[in-house]
Amino acid sequence: MVREQEKLRWRSRRGLLELDLLLERFLANHLETMSQEDIKIYDALLKLADKDFLDLVMGEMLPPDKDWETVLGKIRKA
Amino acid sequence: MGLSRQKYDVVIVGGGGSGLRAALQLSEAGHHVAVFSKVFPTRSHTVAAQGGISASLGNMQEDHWLWHMYDTIKGSDYLGDQDAIEFMCRKASEVVYELEHYGMPFDRNADGTIYQRPFGGHSQNFGERPVQRACAAADRTGHAMLHTLYQRNVSAHCHFFVEWMVLDLIRDYEGVVVGVVALEMETGDTVVFQAKATVLATGGAGRIFQSSTNAFINTGDGLGMAARAGIPLEDMEFWQFHPTGVAGAGILITEGVRGEGGILLNANGERFMERYAPHMKDLASRDVVSRAMDQEIKEGRGVGPEKDHVLLKLDHLGVEVIQKRLPGIREIAIKFAHVDPVREPIPVVPTCHYQMGGIPTNYYGQVVAPKGDNPAEVVPGLYAIGECACVSVHGANRLGTNSLLDLLVFGKSAGDHVAGWLATNPQHRDLPGDAADQSVARLSRIDKAQSGESVAAVSASMRKVVQHHAGVFRTGPLLEEGVVKISEVVDRVHCTAIQDKSRVFNTARIEALELENMAIVAQATLVSALARQESRGAHARDDFRERDDKNWLKHSLWYLEENRLEYKPVNLQPLTVESFEPKVRVY
Numbered sequence A: 001m002v003r004e005q006e007k008l009r010w011r012s013r014r015g016l017l018e019l020d021l022l023l024e025r026f027l028a029n030h031l032e033t034m035s036q037e038d039i040k041i042y043d044a045l046l047k048l049a050d051k052d053f054l055d056l057v058m059g060e061m062l063p064p065d066k067d068w069e070t071v072l073g074k075i076r077k078a
Numbered sequence B: 001m002g003l004s005r006q007k008y009d010v011v012i013v014g015g016g017g018s019g020l021r022a023a024l025q026l027s028e029a030g031h032h033v034a035v036f037s038k039v040f041p042t043r044s045h046t047v048a049a050q051g052g053i054s055a056s057l058g059n060m061q062e063d064h065w066l067w068h069m070y071d072t073i074k075g076s077d078y079l080g081d082q083d084a085i086e087f088m089c090r091k092a093s094e095v096v097y098e099l100e101h102y103g104m105p106f107d108r109n110a111d112g113t114i115y116q117r118p119f120g121g122h123s124q125n126f127g128e129r130p131v132q133r134a135c136a137a138a139d140r141t142g143h144a145m146l147h148t149l150y151q152r153n154v155s156a157h158c159h160f161f162v163e164w165m166v167l168d169l170i171r172d173y174e175g176v177v178v179g180v181v182a183l184e185m186e187t188g189d190t191v192v193f194q195a196k197a198t199v200l201a202t203g204g205a206g207r208i209f210q211s212s213t214n215a216f217i218n219t220g221d222g223l224g225m226a227a228r229a230g231i232p233l234e235d236m237e238f239w240q241f242h243p244t245g246v247a248g249a250g251i252l253i254t255e256g257v258r259g260e261g262g263i264l265l266n267a268n269g270e271r272f273m274e275r276y277a278p279h280m281k282d283l284a285s286r287d288v289v290s291r292a293m294d295q296e297i298k299e300g301r302g303v304g305p306e307k308d309h310v311l312l313k314l315d316h317l318g319v320e321v322i323q324k325r326l327p328g329i330r331e332i333a334i335k336f337a338h339v340d341p342v343r344e345p346i347p348v349v350p351t352c353h354y355q356m357g358g359i360p361t362n363y364y365g366q367v368v369a370p371k372g373d374n375p376a377e378v379v380p381g382l383y384a385i386g387e388c389a390c391v392s393v394h395g396a397n398r399l400g401t402n403s404l405l406d407l408l409v410f411g412k413s414a415g416d417h418v419a420g421w422l423a424t425n426p427q428h429r430d431l432p433g434d435a436a437d438q439s440v441a442r443l444s445r446i447d448k449a450q451s452g453e454s455v456a457a458v459s460a461s462m463r464k465v466v467q468h469h470a471g472v473f474r475t476g477p478l479l480e481e482g483v484v485k486i487s488e489v490v491d492r493v494h495c496t497a498i499q500d501k502s503r504v505f506n507t508a509r510i511e512a513l514e515l516e517n518m519a520i521v522a523q524a525t526l527v528s529a530l531a532r533q534e535s536r537g538a539h540a541r542d543d544f545r546e547r548d549d550k551n552w553l554k555h556s557l558w559y560l561e562e563n564r565l566e567y568k569p570v571n572l573q574p575l576t577v578e579s580f581e582p583k584v585r586v587y
Ligand SMILES: Cc1cc2nc3c(=O)[nH]c(=O)nc-3n(C[C@H](O)[C@H](O)[C@H](O)COP(=O)(O)OP(=O)(O)OC[C@H]3O[C@@H](n4cnc5c(N)ncnc54)[C@H](O)[C@@H]3O)c2cc1C
Pocket: B013, B014, B015, B016, B017, B018, B019, B036, B037, B038, B039, B041, B044, B045, B046, B047, B048, B049, B050, B051, B052, B053, B141, B142, B164, B165, B166, B167, B201, B202, B203, B204, B213, B214, B215, B217, B218, B221, B222, B252, B353, B354, B385, B386, B387, B388, B400, B401, B402, B403, B404, B405, B407
């Protein structure tokens, strides 16, 4: 659903510039083609506090669920 | 047009540190409070603050609020209002201890007291020697503050409107502010919120610069709302720059990198700081380094295809030093500058960091504007706090860690003052017939426009003009040209068009509205900067290199209507102590 994507786009606006920049690139490359599974994971990531989210992306913290690595990997590579 | 309506005692626009602190004061007193935020409150930009919050607790060495006051006034280059600065510094310990009681996880000393860090500009005994005055929660000070305040607000039954964008203030025929018009992102609905008092806490507008350390949400919406409601913006020429932001990204590279031996190079590979500051070189103060970098770029010795940045070289320090003493820097450089600093230098530029100016207020947070002979007549029903406000405690230059303090002190003080206002103004005033007209017209222009420039293109032009013409180093001709160019941008702002016409989570529409606010702030910045013919604090004019207290010890007030300036005196009279007379600022 397109509007679901738009919600994710808005929620990718964060309090930390680091995340804004990484997520902007990630969305440009992946938003339109994300699988349902990845959307779920991304939505969960967006619910995290900014500092925790950034620590996960920078690899300074391990995700609670190994499956999250697929999305985190794409964010890192974006 | 029949918009739906809701009523609250108080509307607070902004869920960052300042908005949450004011909300808490009022919610705990039992008032019916609505807090609006574009994003989930704990994702407000306050989350980015790491350095700490200042208070003269004296936990490390002897300290005194009067010394803190002196440091703040000197830091402000004497443009700060001394009544407000005394008020803030005296209240600092109280608001920090309160936050501790609310559960803020401050770093601690072995004896259980709050640990305090050293920070630039904090001194003992009026500049004699450094003192440790910054309280922090590891590198998560802002994050911890937001979470602590948010939780407590939830317990106090404060009502949050999350993912709502407030569009405009509503002023009645007598000029009293009686509420706001707001847009719900999820539905696209526009709703009128009637309030007995309205508090703006919308943060800074750092995104008007091409190179900014601020997150994307910092678009100065509160400043746009105030300006459209006929309220002037104060001291908008004063923006603080940090010398080493990653070029093209803005992410801060800490001063520690130069502390460990990192050096700045121009296109010729020259260590240019040796020319500007022969003794301190790359370790000279923030404003000196920023200006030197800017001059190198302006004179054509910048690096890259656009010759628009310089290089921060640290590979000579070796992998081990970089990994051990500068943790995280390598990862940040790889991720955001796409260079591995172990081998290559990091491209950096002076980067906009903090907005000293804003909506003029007194130390109760009441918005004030000149009327007749009174330079500071209260705008009834309206308050402003935090980075969007100009109290003015930061004057021409903010001291590090004083901003978080400002959020707490003036958030609380505004909360208390609003409570008093509610006691004497227990009824909602009538809404004027045209309450929502302005907002509705703005939305309908955006919705109806079939063709026009993209918001992104106009935003990019605006940022380029501000960066180039009102950057670190300013000259008359450069600013004059900038003033012309920014009015062209302003015209273009009103002719943008968006493709997405949906109502639900329409990010494009929100960005178009944000651009209108940023363009107002950008114009205020350029016009105020051109007029101020002196160098003071963060405002550095090549053609007027000295501070000029005879002519310019005064606050600028810019009005959107007619794009004109007025001035008001600086308050040099503290509340209880002797005035600190302007002196030459040397460190
Ligand atoms: C990288 C960085 C590090 C910093 N470190 C420190 C530090 O260590 N110490 C220090 O003292 N200061 C520091 N600062 C400065 C300080 O963090 C900010 O000045 C301060 O957090 C601003 O808080 P605020 O409450 O004014 O606004 P913000 O925290 O920016 O919150 C603004 C709120 O307003 C809402 N909002 C805005 N517009 C609208 C609208 N139209 N409708 C609805 N809601 C709206 C937003 O959603 C948000 O909730 C730092 C700044 C940066 C950029």
